[in-house]
Amino acid sequence: MNVEFFVISLLNGVSYGLLLFMLSSGLTLIFSMMGVLNFAHASFYMLGAYIAYTLSGIVGFWPALFIAPLLVGLLGAAFERYSLRRVHKFGHVPELLVTFGLSYLILELVQLAWGRSTVPYGLPPQLQGPLFSLYGTQFPKSRSFIMLVAVLMLISVWLLLTRTRIGLVIQAALKHPDMVEALGHNVPRVFMLVFGGGAALAGLAGVVGGNTYVTEPAMAASVGSIIFVVVVVGGMGSLAGAFLASLLIGIIQTFAVAMDQSFAGGLQLLGFTVTDQTFGYELLKLTISQVAPILPYLFLVLILIFRPKGLLGTRED
Amino acid sequence: MTSTTTTTTAATTQYYRFKPWNIGRFLIWSLFAIVLIVSPLLFKSSLALTMLSQMGYLIIICLSYNILLGQGGMLSFGHAVYVGLGSFLAIHVMNMGDKGGLQIPLVAIPLVGGLAGMFFAILLGFVTTKKSGTTFAMITLGIGELVASMALMFPSFFGGEGGITTNRVYGPSFFGFNFGPQIQVYYLIAAYCFVCTALMYAFTGTPLGRMLNAVRDNPERVEFIGYNTQRVRYFAFIIAGFFAGIGGGLASINFEIVNAADSLSAIRSGGYLLFTFLGGAVFFFGPIIGAVLLVFASILLSELSKAWQLYFGLVFVFMVMFAPGGIASLVMMNLRVAKFGKFNRFWLLYVALAVALVPVVVGAAALIEMIYHIQLNSALGPKLNYFGVAIDTSAAASWLGAAAILAVGLAALEVARRRFVRVWGQAQEEIEAEIKRREAA
Numbered sequence: 001m002n003v004e005f006f007v008i009s010l011l012n013g014v015s016y017g018l019l020l021f022m023l024s025s026g027l028t029l030i031f032s033m034m035g036v037l038n039f040a041h042a043s044f045y046m047l048g049a050y051i052a053y054t055l056s057g058i059v060g061f062w063p064a065l066f067i068a069p070l071l072v073g074l075l076g077a078a079f080e081r082y083s084l085r086r087v088h089k090f091g092h093v094p095e096l097l098v099t100f101g102l103s104y105l106i107l108e109l110v111q112l113a114w115g116r117s118t119v120p121y122g123l124p125p126q127l128q129g130p131l132f133s134l135y136g137t138q139f140p141k142s143r144s145f146i147m148l149v150a151v152l153m154l155i156s157v158w159l160l161l162t163r164t165r166i167g168l169v170i171q172a173a174l175k176h177p178d179m180v181e182a183l184g185h186n187v188p189r190v191f192m193l194v195f196g197g198g199a200a201l202a203g204l205a206g207v208v209g210g211n212t213y214v215t216e217p218a219m220a221a222s223v224g225s226i227i228f229v230v231v232v233v234g235g236m237g238s239l240a241g242a243f244l245a246s247l248l249i250g251i252i253q254t255f256a257v258a259m260d261q262s263f264a265g266g267l268q269l270l271g272f273t274v275t276d277q278t279f280g281y282e283l284l285k286l287t288i289s290q291v292a293p294i295l296p297y298l299f300l301v302l303i304l305i306f307r308p309k310g311l312l313g314t315r316e317d
Numbered sequence: 318m319t320s321t322t323t324t325t326t327a328a329t330t331q332y333y334r335f336k337p338w339n340i341g342r343f344l345i346w347s348l349f350a351i352v353l354i355v356s357p358l359l360f361k362s363s364l365a366l367t368m369l370s371q372m373g374y375l376i377i378i379c380l381s382y383n384i385l386l387g388q389g390g391m392l393s394f395g396h397a398v399y400v401g402l403g404s405f406l407a408i409h410v411m412n413m414g415d416k417g418g419l420q421i422p423l424v425a426i427p428l429v430g431g432l433a434g435m436f437f438a439i440l441l442g443f444v445t446t447k448k449s450g451t452t453f454a455m456i457t458l459g460i461g462e463l464v465a466s467m468a469l470m471f472p473s474f475f476g477g478e479g480g481i482t483t484n485r486v487y488g489p490s491f492f493g494f495n496f497g498p499q500i501q502v503y504y505l506i507a508a509y510c511f512v513c514t515a516l517m518y519a520f521t522g523t524p525l526g527r528m529l530n531a532v533r534d535n536p537e538r539v540e541f542i543g544y545n546t547q548r549v550r551y552f553a554f555i556i557a558g559f560f561a562g563i564g565g566g567l568a569s570i571n572f573e574i575v576n577a578a579d580s581l582s583a584i585r586s587g588g589y590l591l592f593t594f595l596g597g598a599v600f601f602f603g604p605i606i607g608a609v610l611l612v613f614a615s616i617l618l619s620e621l622s623k624a625w626q627l628y629f630g631l632v633f634v635f636m637v638m639f640a641p642g643g644i645a646s647l648v649m650m651n652l653r654v655a656k657f658g659k660f661n662r663f664w665l666l667y668v669a670l671a672v673a674l675v676p677v678v679v680g681a682a683a684l685i686e687m688i689y690h691i692q693l694n695s696a697l698g699p700k701l702n703y704f705g706v707a708i709d710t711s712a713a714a715s716w717l718g719a720a721a722i723l724a725v726g727l728a729a730l731e732v733a734r735r736r737f738v739r740v741w742g743q744a745q746e747e748i749e750a751e752i753k754r755r756e757a758a
Contacts, residue, residue, distance in 0.1 A: 232459070
């Protein structure tokens with residue numbers, strides 16, 4: 001492990017973690033406010049990428065960066081208004097189910113409209129190429145752009161929530177929705193705004209994530225289960241926890257895929273002889289990069305055993 | 318007047334229960350057994366037999382899922398894990414018997430699957446059931462992904478992409494059955510289906526089953542009485558895992574192949590959830606309807622249209638929005654209306670709803686099929702065969718026509734729906750009033 005590998009992997013990990021945070025922050029906000037786990041959140045991410053792909057062919061990438069999240073946000077708000085609100089009276093399980101159904105529908109509709117294979121959603125010329133190179137390894141501009149967008153988004157959401165009137169109403173509605181309603185605020189509309197806003201954030205993540213990574217129908221499912229892990233590991237309803245967990249999981253995964261050490265190799269270094277006759281060789285010969293896809297879930301299980309409320313969570317269940 | 322009301326009250330509170338035998342229950346279970354025995358004699362084609370066999374074990378799986386969803390209020394997104402691992406263990410034990418190792422008769426193989434499902438439910442359920450509600454759902458999703466991606470890391474056990482095959486005809490025959498022909502496999506599945514359904518129904522009446530309902534409805538109060546809600550959920554989870562494993566074992570006997578990428582996937586878990594819910598999670602028999610629908614959808618509907626998953630997604634979302642109790646609750650609500658003698662006013666409304674639904678379905682399906690045609694079969698030319706009618710996807714007229722049919726249908730449906738909701742609400746109010754009056758009398 002040399003310095004250049006470490007620094008580049010760290011940067012890649014942080015940019016992936018920040019992308020995860022753009023998704024998990026919306027999910028956490030919606031969850032802590034409405035008690036709804038939005039199963040379709042990653043589907044809004046996918047929609048953002050696909051809409052931006054189509055729009056960037058028409059108006060170019062930079063306008064699409066603003067228009068696509070708005071469209072996704074509108075779709076999210078419409079879903080809240082016409083579907084989720086109707087289901088709200090049946091309780092939490094039907095709410096979760098209706099968002100599950102929506103994720104299913106969005107996946108089918110995306111395949112209907114854009115086909116089942118990867119679409120060529122490329123980077124705009126301004127974001128192609130390396131930003132800088134470190135000891136000969138390059139760090140691409142697109143990943144630093146993700147970091148920039150995520151940090152700007154983080155700051156503006158924080159300012160919106162703490163420095164504006166609507167932010168204060170949202171914060172109040174988080175804790176005491178009945179009281180806020182009694183004071184004359186339209187709480188269902190605030191819910192609609194938050195849901196639409198969360199969907200728009202996911203859409204924004206899709207716009208910048210879709211061309212850095214791949215835009216395909218499986219992108220929602222691959223990132224969807226990871227952001228659920230992030231939200232549980234960080235602590236349900238805790239934004240700071242979601243931030244910490246996003247970075248942790250982003251960094252762990254990025255480092256893991258680049259390492260090809262295995263337990264068998266480690267034991268051999270320590271002087272043991274490991275052959276394919278050794279007990280558990282199947283397990284020992286797996287390299288860390290092979291195990292990388294399951295690391296977030298293992299992390300989830302460990303957190304649940306040793307700290308069930310999550311890293312920074314306050315709720316016990 | 319008072320005497321008649323008191324007799325009706327007595328009759329309704331007794332639920333037609335005859336002592337010492339509960340004849341109603343006896344009749345229903347006999348009917349279920351007869352249906353299981355007779356249906357392969359009525360539907361003799363091999364397609365029908367394949368479908369009936371799949372229905373048999375899917376009924377077990379969906380009912381086991383409903384122990385979690387309907388009775389425990391636990392929304393699991395990872396039920397395929399226990400079904401799939403049951404399948405894998407069952408198939409390995411069958412292969413062992415085939416190679417001349419440990420001989421376990423084929424009739425006991427589903428139990429092996431069940432024990433495997435139970436073992437993994439004990440192992441994984443300990444973590445999963447630490448939480449309830451929304452968090453539970455997320456953890457099951459995570460654990461489902463964990464197992465699914467781990468399975469691909471151990472190709473020697475899970476067979477990698479190709480899966481593992483077996484041969485169910487091994488060892489001595491069981492009273493003359495060697496389970497080679499599909500019909501014998503069907504009767505094995507049917508026997509397990511009947512016994513497992515009966516056992517799961519019996520479970521709903523045990524103290525644990527009743528506590529599970531209490532944990533679903535009011536966990537805080539259960540804690541105050543002195544029960545550990547986590548332990549109740551854990552035990553229910555183990556039992557659900559056992560029956561899921563039995564279903565998995567039967568599936569591996571039926572197909573003689575299991576594939577990790579398919580049988581452990583989140584898509585499979587989602588399918589169990591979708592159809593259990595569509596069938597109806599609030600009634601015990603709902604998942605049976607769901608399992609039957611699942612087979613019809615995946616075999617017949619997938620032949621009819623490539624977009625069947627989209628249609629099912631739409632049906633599912635509308636079902637959650639308008640009838641969260643599933644098909645079973647629709648049936649039971651209408652039975653209740655009929656029982657109180659108020660069904661007459663609904664005949665016309667149901668006809669109106671059905672008539673309005675026709676253009677909606679025709680229009681929407683035409684649009685979806687046209688888009689699918691452009692997306693997938695554009696090489697075959699712009700003509701699409703839509704139920705015997707040739708539609709030209711390149712002509713604007715066919716798009717406008719389909720949209721117009723859809724719009725007319727939607728308008729008619731909305732009118733009929735509003736009227737239906739009003740009459741339905743009125744009838745329900747009358748029934749509530751009637752029930753209160755009888756209780757007071």
